[in-house]
Amino acid sequence: MSAAQDPVAVPARRISVRPARGRFTTALKLLLTSPPTLFATLVVIGVVVLALFDELIAPTGYNEVDVQQRLLPPGAGHWFGTDDLGRDVLSRVVLGAAVSLQVGAVAVGFSLLVGVTVGLLAGYYGRWLDTVLMRLMDVLFAFPAILLAIAVIAILGPGTTNAMIAIGITYTPVFARVTRAAVLGVKESVFVRASRSVGVSDARMLLRHVLPNAAPPIIVQTSVSLAFAVLAEAALSFVGLGTQPPAPSWGRMLSEGRSYLEDAWWMAVFPGLAIVLLVLAFNLLGDGLRDVLDPQQRSALEAARAKPRRRRRAGVGA
Amino acid sequence: MSEPVLAVEDLRVRMDTPRGTAHIVNGLSYSVAPGETVAVVGESGSGKSVSVMALLGLLPKRAEVTGSARFRGRDLLAMRERELRAVRGDGVGMVFQDPMTSLNPVLSIGRQLTEGLLAHRRVSGKKEARERAAQLLADVGLPDPRAALDRFPHELSGGMRQRVVIAIALAGDPALLIADEATTALDVTVQAQILDLVERLQAEHATAVVWITHDLGVVAGIADRVLVMYGGRCVEDGTVDDVFERPAHPYTQGLLGSLPQLHDGDGGGPRELVAIGGTPPPPTDLPPGCVFWPRCPVRGDERCAGEQPPLTAVGGGGGGPVPHRAATFYDAARDAGEVGS
Amino acid sequence: MTGLVLRRTLQSVVVLLGVSVVVFALVHLVDGDPVRLALGTRFDQETYEALRERAGLDQPLVVQYLQWISSAVTGDLGVSFRSGEPVTALILERLPATLSLAGASILVALLIAVPLGTASALRPRSVVDAAGTVLSQIGISVPEFWMGIMLILLFAGTLGWFPAGGYVPLSDDPLQWARALVLPAVTTGLVSGSVLTRFTRSSVLEALGAEHVRTARAKGLGPRAVLNWHVLRNALLPLVTVTGVQLAYLLSGVVVVEIVFAWPGLGQLALQAVQARDYPVLQGAVLLFAFVFLLVNLVVDLLYSKLDPRISA
Numbered sequence: 002m003s004a005a006q007d008p009v010a011v012p013a014r015r016i017s018v019r020p021a022r023g024r025f026t027t028a029l030k031l032l033l034t035s036p037p038t039l040f041a042t043l044v045v046i047g048v049v050v051l052a053l054f055d056e057l058i059a060p061t062g063y064n065e066v067d068v069q070q071r072l073l074p075p076g077a078g079h080w081f082g083t084d085d086l087g088r089d090v091l092s093r094v095v096l097g098a099a100v101s102l103q104v105g106a107v108a109v110g111f112s113l114l115v116g117v118t119v120g121l122l123a124g125y126y127g128r129w130l131d132t133v134l135m136r137l138m139d140v141l142f143a144f145p146a147i148l149l150a151i152a153v154i155a156i157l158g159p160g161t162t163n164a165m166i167a168i169g170i171t172y173t174p175v176f177a178r179v180t181r182a183a184v185l186g187v188k189e190s191v192f193v194r195a196s197r198s199v200g201v202s203d204a205r206m207l208l209r210h211v212l213p214n215a216a217p218p219i220i221v222q223t224s225v226s227l228a229f230a231v232l233a234e235a236a237l238s239f240v241g242l243g244t245q246p247p248a249p250s251w252g253r254m255l256s257e258g259r260s261y262l263e264d265a266w267w268m269a270v271f272p273g274l275a276i277v278l279l280v281l282a283f284n285l286l287g288d289g290l291r292d293v294l295d296p297q298q299r300s301a302l303e304a305a306r307a308k309p310r311r312r313r314r315a316g317v318g319a
Numbered sequence: 320m321s322e323p324v325l326a327v328e329d330l331r332v333r334m335d336t337p338r339g340t341a342h343i344v345n346g347l348s349y350s351v352a353p354g355e356t357v358a359v360v361g362e363s364g365s366g367k368s369v370s371v372m373a374l375l376g377l378l379p380k381r382a383e384v385t386g387s388a389r390f391r392g393r394d395l396l397a398m399r400e401r402e403l404r405a406v407r408g409d410g411v412g413m414v415f416q417d418p419m420t421s422l423n424p425v426l427s428i429g430r431q432l433t434e435g436l437l438a439h440r441r442v443s444g445k446k447e448a449r450e451r452a453a454q455l456l457a458d459v460g461l462p463d464p465r466a467a468l469d470r471f472p473h474e475l476s477g478g479m480r481q482r483v484v485i486a487i488a489l490a491g492d493p494a495l496l497i498a499d500e501a502t503t504a505l506d507v508t509v510q511a512q513i514l515d516l517v518e519r520l521q522a523e524h525a526t527a528v529v530w531i532t533h534d535l536g537v538v539a540g541i542a543d544r545v546l547v548m549y550g551g552r553c554v555e556d557g558t559v560d561d562v563f564e565r566p567a568h569p570y571t572q573g574l575l576g577s578l579p580q581l582h583d584g585d586g587g588g589p590r591e592l593v594a595i596g597g598t599p600p601p602p603t604d605l606p607p608g609c610v611f612w613p614r615c616p617v618r619g620d621e622r623c624a625g626e627q628p629p630l631t632a633v634g635g636g637g638g639g640p641v642p643h644r645a646a647t648f649y650d651a652a653r654d655a656g657e658v659g660s
Numbered sequence: 661m662t663g664l665v666l667r668r669t670l671q672s673v674v675v676l677l678g679v680s681v682v683v684f685a686l687v688h689l690v691d692g693d694p695v696r697l698a699l700g701t702r703f704d705q706e707t708y709e710a711l712r713e714r715a716g717l718d719q720p721l722v723v724q725y726l727q728w729i730s731s732a733v734t735g736d737l738g739v740s741f742r743s744g745e746p747v748t749a750l751i752l753e754r755l756p757a758t759l760s761l762a763g764a765s766i767l768v769a770l771l772i773a774v775p776l777g778t779a780s781a782l783r784p785r786s787v788v789d790a791a792g793t794v795l796s797q798i799g800i801s802v803p804e805f806w807m808g809i810m811l812i813l814l815f816a817g818t819l820g821w822f823p824a825g826g827y828v829p830l831s832d833d834p835l836q837w838a839r840a841l842v843l844p845a846v847t848t849g850l851v852s853g854s855v856l857t858r859f860t861r862s863s864v865l866e867a868l869g870a871e872h873v874r875t876a877r878a879k880g881l882g883p884r885a886v887l888n889w890h891v892l893r894n895a896l897l898p899l900v901t902v903t904g905v906q907l908a909y910l911l912s913g914v915v916v917v918e919i920v921f922a923w924p925g926l927g928q929l930a931l932q933a934v935q936a937r938d939y940p941v942l943q944g945a946v947l948l949f950a951f952v953f954l955l956v957n958l959v960v961d962l963l964y965s966k967l968d969p970r971i972s973a
Contacts, residue, residue: 037797140678143950145912148930152946155934156686232803236916239805240931255806259920262813269813273806281801377877408880415878420871423890424970425897434889435879471969487879 038289044282052099061092064247075267082267084257090267093249094275100250101279104165104234104243109226111169116176117219121207123177124184135181138174146171146229147236154242161250164243168233172226179222183215190214217294221287228283235276251276323350323389324494324527325374330386330396332366332373332551341602344370345551346386351495354521356528358542358559360535360574364599366551367531371497375411376403391494409439412488416500418480422472428483429468432456435490455486459516478509482516489520496521499531514541535574539563544641547571550600550610553630557643567633567645569617609646620648668961672954679950680732684725687939711741728943737944742936747944750929757827758914758925761848764841765910766903768849769856774899776853777860778892781868792857799854804913808847808920815843825922844921848913852906859902860895867895897968904960908953 032038051058067087075082081090123134141149153167187193193210201210237243238252246253251272258268332344344366351357361367373384374395388395390410395403407413415421423431432455433448442448449468456464459482472480481501488496498517502510518541521528530541538545539559546556547570555568566572597614606612609623622628630644719727728738737747776796780789816824822843828836867873868891876890915927922928926945933941 136674136678139675140682143675143679143953144946145908145915145949145953147912147915148927148946148949151915151930151934152683152686152942155937155939155942228801235803236805239803240916240919242934252803252805255803255809259809262809263817266813269806269809273803273809276806277798277802280803281798284797284801375878377874404880404882406880407878413875413878415871415875417871421875423870423872423876423894425894425968426889427969430889434876434881434885438879438881438885473970484875487875491880 032289032293035289035292037285041282041285041289044278045286048098048102048279048282051095052102055096055099058095061089064088064249065092074265081271082265084254084265084268085261090254090271093254094251094271097249097251097254097272097275098279100161100244100248101231101234101276104161104168105227105230107165108168108230108234109172109223111166112172112176112226113219113223115169116173117180117212119173119177120180120182121184121212121215124181125188125203125207125211131181135177138177141170142174142178144171147233150233150237151240151242154237159242159245161244161248164234164237167237168230171233172229175226176219176222179218180215183218184211187211187214217290220294221291224283224287224290228280228287231276231280231283322392323352324391325529326350326387326389327370327374328387328389330370330373330388331384332369332378333383334379335381336603338601339603342605343382343551343602344373345605347548347551347553349546349553349556351527351529353494353527354525355544356521356530356542358530358532358538358545359548360532360538360545361548362533362599364602365548366602367548368499370548370551371413371499371529371531374497375407375413376400405439408435408488408493409441409491410493411495411497412491412493414481414484414488414496414498414501417504418477418484419472419504421484422480424472426471427468428456428470428472428475432468432483432487432490435487439491441491452486452490455490456483458489458520459483459486460512461486477505478512481505481509481513485513485516485520489524492524493526495527495529497529497531500533501530502537503532503534510537511540517541547574550605551602552610552646554611554647555645556630557633558641561633561641561643565633565643567643568611568647569615569619570611571645573616622648664965665962668958672958676951676954677729679954680729680947681725683943683946683950684728687943688721688724732944732947737947738940740938740941742938742941747940750941751926751944751948754924754926754929756829757923758918758927760827760830760837760841761844761914761918761923761925762907762910764845765848765852765914766907768845769853769906769910770903772849772853773856773860774896777857778864778895780857780861781864781895782887784865789861792861796854796857799850800858802851803916804847804851805916805920807850808844808917811843811847812920825920827923827925844917844923847920848910848917851913852910855906855909856899856902860899863895863898864891867891870894897964900964900967901960904957907956911949911953 033042065088067083070079070083070087071085079089079091081094084090084093119134119138123131144152149171150164150167153170154163157163157166188211193206196206196210234243234250235252235255238250239256241253241256244250244253246257254272255269255276258265258270258272261268327350328348330344330347331342334341334343347366347370349357349359359367359370369378369382372378373382374388374390376395376398378384384396386396390406395406398406422428429449429452432452433442433445436442436448436451437445442451452468453464456467461467461479461482467475467483472483475483481504485501488498496517501517502513505513514537517528520526528541530537532538542559544556545559545562547554547562547568549570555562555566555571562571563575566575596616600606600610600613606624607627608625609615609628612618612623615623620628626648628646628648630646633643633645731738735748737751739746740750743750776788776792780786780792783789812824815821823840824843826840828840830837870890873886873890876886881890914925915930917923918925918927919931926948930942930945930949933939933945
């Protein structure tokens, strides 16, 4: 099989190995000049602010039951309406942000830590270690993501913490693959070979030289994985295996809203929109980061956009 | 001289780019007679490839092409896409630079040869198309042509692939063959073989050839006449002998100055143009006067800075049927000669 | 060619064995007695002993695994703790529903992706392209279950065109089967279709820029012939592989979508098994999902090597 078919194969990249700090500052500037990325950044910042100050922002607490006020449509008192127990949907959406972000961050943090370590070791040392580790990752990769998470939760029991672990395990192989591919590219660079020949220790080499240069695809993958993790948490909570009631989780709210679809569409619509918005932001941010940090990896889509439109009409004359 | 196959008159190509309007070809005129080979020489970015792509409407739509290009009396530039399609691959064949990429990797050689034949209704059906395709492959010297029909490009060597590309270009028995850097990507020995092949085929079919190259060795080997392009303009043209023996434009001299062996007649391997100081001007920002002025080592006339020197006959050149012309205000050949002696 | 088939098949078998070990280990890492957990508080000693023995839980783990995997190879995945029915029968009963859904979803995805992606690539930055880009970006970000709920709200609720859920076997009534399939298939298909649209667009763009396209035009071929034979044929080859990978995500989505549409498929079975702590069923369902995933990828790889002459050499 040719390398071109491996979805995460990375061409030998970046011989200029040192990650100048300036590169990241320029990257940041570039990032904020693209409207979708700017939008994504603002949304992510917004959601983080919501999550940090949720109790100040939310009009009510997450579980203030008031049966008198149940199933009220969106209006002046309750912008997003109320649910079957008379709780303010807006407040629960705001308070749910923290849950989503927390699960996303912890789960991706887990995948990142384990996956990058595995990828570094496998890519740098190669040989049997590579074979064993990557086949192990293949095994994890062969499970449909949600199903693996469900299986893990079946063992650990439902709950927010276990959802984090389950999602973390599920996305570990992706990080391992991305990191390994990047390491393979960097490993053969003149700079790394030269450093090795003058006896720089393996640990130092990995942390100081290989890792920083493998960073761009990993950063991109982090953003994209955050999107997946938020989706996965919502899905697990939706089927009742994630965050447990009465805690406000967007996925959970959706599944509760499902029972009242005909009477109270707002119960399902608003938490859903919240999920879409946050996931969209992480995805767009990932695309933006890819364009700036990792131009070789960007899709032909963006590449074509950046280049003059030379290929425009080729092939289909009027 | 007989009626030319192709007569290009004041060809201009402009294109809007984010950095402003690019003037890629700026008033190019030349003609090619049956059986004649005209070489268009220039550095990359001189507009030579664009000038031939424009003839067949192969440029992106937003490229603005003006002037005229009469092919067998009909103006290609005024044709609709439909009429052009009838000319492409039939009256005019084209060979591109890189045989690795100019063939479709996932279609068989036979398919790529026959589709043109079928499109132009040169054959009655698939069976005849295959016969003809095998014949074409034999013509270009591919061993075991019948078996080659079922092979894929990656199974052939670079030279063999370029032979296939030439076979495709010749499929319509064209009156004009345009070769865009057709030997640049090949090994030296393979280059020589391909040049021989084209010369032989040209002699057999009296095909007119426009050969785009930046390789003066190729020009010397194949061309009757040569046209030197710089900044989208023709800066000098004439017979190969005139231009190579008595270059009149400082740019041509610069090109040839890096090739002393040429005059020694050793005919050694092809040589790249060795850089003259500086780089060609970007097509978005051409100088007002002579396009070569910013890099010109001679600067023999003050008018060059602000005024475009027209193509004028070079004094002292051969008085043959083909004029030797250069776009300078002064006779650089004579001046250079004086400096030299 | 046969070497490739053999090697890839062997690889898949090894991964599948790995999967089986992981599945088995997961289940047996649970503290306590799975049979007791499954039976809850009300059980009689006799059922308990019988189940324990049938599940072979009195044996050492390695022996249990070997027993489980060797009978799994022969199609025997044990019996459900809950109903006492053979797991294989339970799975086979659910399989048609899931396969219908997965197949229809991929079909929907491709029907969206190929035309939209191609149209976008042919006219970059046109209205079609902009709409396609925005829609696919949003499509990728929408959770399937929410999409499902919204579709139900609109097409089953307000408009009443399609049933809100439930599955009708093909053999019972093909028309109702198709009608019931529409909403769930569109739900998963839209999401996968978004991913594939992006891929198709960039793939076609890349193919359009290839030099052989210029050769084809210089031959005098018409726009249709150029597009079909020199652009799409090249661009859609890698789509085969990506579609295979996409099927994995799709299977994942199917699990949740089955819940939304009360679709009696494998996803629902797996989830019920988790809730009921019916481990033999869970094991079997997960193993089957992984098996299907690996099988699809294997077939896709081999198919690709058949389709692309550069590989079969």
